[in-house]
Amino acid sequence: MNSNQNERILASLRGGPITRREAVRRTFLGTAGLLLADRLIVPARAAVRPATAKAVIQIWMWGGPCHLDTFDPKPEAGNDFCGPLSKPIATNVPGIRICELLPELAKQADKYSILRGMTHGVNGHETASYEVQTGRKPGTGQVYPGVGAVVSLFKGYEAGYKGLIPPYIVLTELQGRFSESGFLGSRAKPFATGGDPGQTPFVVEGVVARGISDKRQRARRELLHNLNTLGVVIKNDPSLAAAEQCEHQAYDLILGDAGKVFDLAQEKDALREKYGRNTFGQACLMARRLVERGVPYVTINYKGWDTHKENFQAMRRNLPIMDKAMATLLQDLSDSGLLGSTIVWWGGEFGRTPRVQWEPPWNGGRNHFGKAFCHVVAGGGFKGGRVVGSTNATGEEVTGRQIYPPDLIGSMYELLGIDTEAKLPHPQGWDVRVMPATGENLASAGRLTEIM
């Protein structure tokens, strides 16, 4: 794709989602006819609903926790399925029970909905991660961008975002075996903070440096400028100008106020305790601070859920940490009035085999299971206190309403006001839309209208 074409697509993004009628109107007005010509071939459809969500906090459960151990307990299935976690607890929503290790989340159930009908049938980490986060099937010869890259494209700089904090943040590491940006390339890559929010200070790579005072920062910046011999000799070179502009932006973060968002010490101790003084707890708090500053997409890459061996020991260790942090996040977002405009999306690439592998070497482990699993969504226009879809008595089959990854992703885009039929900028200029058109050989059971 040439840069002109890119410019046009991006220009169309700046105006936000545009209905077909609006597009036609603009064409007649002659202001943006060329710009929107592409859109006119899109068949008539319902107008894009007004956006309720402005941001997404994605809690990515790397490895895929088991639905039976979290939000879809099956105590009646017996020890071979639920192991020692056989006493689910009631929540503040009558009729909804969740795992006994999630007492704090039980008090917040009115804020979130549990998607028990999730399914895609893929059991490999990379392919399942890809499908759950792009809404596309692998093997099409394309690497589609993940939800974060798409949201930050439509809500980021090209759409008028002005923040100095990059519009797509990952706490703290990239996913590694999944390319967040796909064919959008490195400009859509998230900014990975590095460091550990559970430590003080939270050393965000590049923004916060230990042991270098602001005074020394300023002085050595001046030294850098005084030694800029190449820039003095070569004037008006576009690449040098770009490098200079990037340097200014970098220093606005290092020395300006924007970087203070990462200073968790600005939060009250009591609140920090409530989230939990650990990496995940403080990452959740960090996510709220970022969203509060207008960052449209934050992923918390939460590892440790690929429990092939000794699953239940791992659940006893990890679920209380998750419970405390995620429950506090929901309460805190709600208290600060951000929950209405912030989608919280919890889930991993798949679930785990409902039937426990008691034999060695697994010793009570669970394998990958893409046929049935659950995700949780809250806020941003999603209703709380609901359950969508269900699994059978052993959790091995989805019964009734199925939810495929594109159903969930398309629903989020709708709440964010992203036109799912808009074109994505493609390096080879191919006609690629935000979501696949129906009939693109993709299983779908429709958007989550039950909770929107």
Place this chain on the structure above:
Amino acid sequence: MQSSRRSMKVVWMLGVLTGIAATAAPVPPARPAIPSNPYESQRAPTPLNELDHLVFAQWKKLDIQPAKVCSDAVFIRRAFLDVIGTLPTGKEAKAFIQDQNPQKREALIDALLKRSEFTDYWTMKWCDLLRVKAEFPINLWPNAVQAYHHWIHAAIRDHWPYDRFARELLTANGSNFRVGPVNFYRAVPSKDPPGLAKTVALTFMGERAEKWPAEKLAGLAGFFAQLNYKSTQEWKEEIVFYDPLKTNAQGVVTQAAVFPDGKSAEFSGDRDPREIFADWLISPQNPWFARNIVNRIWSWLLGRGIIHEPDDIRADNPPSNPELLTYLEKELVAAHWDLRHIYRLILTSRTYQLSAVPNDSKPAAEANFARYPLRRLEAEVLIDALNQITGTTEQYSSAIPEPFTFIPEDQRSVELPDGSISSSFLEQFGRPSRDTGLESERNNRITADQRLHLLNSSHIQRKLEQSPKIQYLLRNTTTSREAMGGLYLMILSRYPTEQEVQAFTDYSMAGGMKGRETALDLAWALINSTEFLYRH
């Protein structure tokens, strides 16, 4: 504690002062005079070889003023980065700058073309284009990556003629774990015959076959219709083979195909159609084969193709200098497809020696190579250069648990075989994903978060602070000027100018910092300079 700190500072300041005093004395004989513009020599460009005559003629025709010839310091740095993807050491830079041999530039090119890093660097380039990657979406798997990478590396190391290299990639049969080149047909966005045809056209013809008329693509696809894949008892092993009985979607065996030049080919059933295609492709008369590769090499060394983009060759994208392109094509055929001959022709030309300081602002000047274009260092080259300067390493590991892939800690990033083995630094600095084989996958554009990382990350700051090499340099130099000269040679491959010496002296005097800290700040400033970050 307090007093010892103060005394160290005094020692450092004395060093600064003696350094200044030394400048007043006659210049030591070993140190050449440094002009305020260390990038240009005073020589006006004159043609050195036939290639130059063709480029110079074009400038004359278009009234373009070329840049001056670059300085020796710029030349050694540029040649090292371009030919072997490696920064010259301070010692190498110093020796070259002081060398009095009038033929030293040519001698340097010859020496670089023989170094083992040449093989490593250009293997990386080919692994980008040939999509060498274990995981999604290419999914070669680590064993196959090793076989494929090893094969490419050996072919470059052993100077295989380019026609043989291409023919083996196109016609190989066998196991993905044992016969490296069969992975060419596995490392593809799409394995159906039109998908394979697109990859072949992109790789060896520099054309985007998705822009072709449908029948032209279908014609080429016919040559790949009898290619088949089967799995074995061994996990993830796959045999790629000629299957004369394979039928297409209509249930028939493909009997004919059409070459991209419109001539048709009929299959007899006793010969793999891929061989028929390969023989057509690698013929010296083929209009695409030599053109694609000489144009690519030109773009790799001079930042821009004679046909630009180099992998988007089509009738309506003409070369900026057709005679030059034709000349290089003929040279390659006459040299029996030895690619190093083309490298050498370009690298020993005057055109390649031009400085990056432009003398002409016309757009046509860039398209006609009237200066050396500034380009940010590639991700792998940049991190290797930082490691070389500081004497530190990076750790890489494969996320795939089985089979286990071990990466020695001192292995350079350029040598990473697998596109799936990466780091946040490499991702941030635009390493290609190796999904499509497009040249544009590599993104050398600078971004704010890259600058943030280099300016202020613990990753880079730690490299500087824990650097055994900088430590060694400081311990073995007596004046700050000497230390400064050492850092400049290590990082920018040149001596500092008088203005730079002055600027750093001012910094040392004003700082209230320890000598070691000011020296680290100098190293920090140099690795953050555009002169370091850009090839120039």
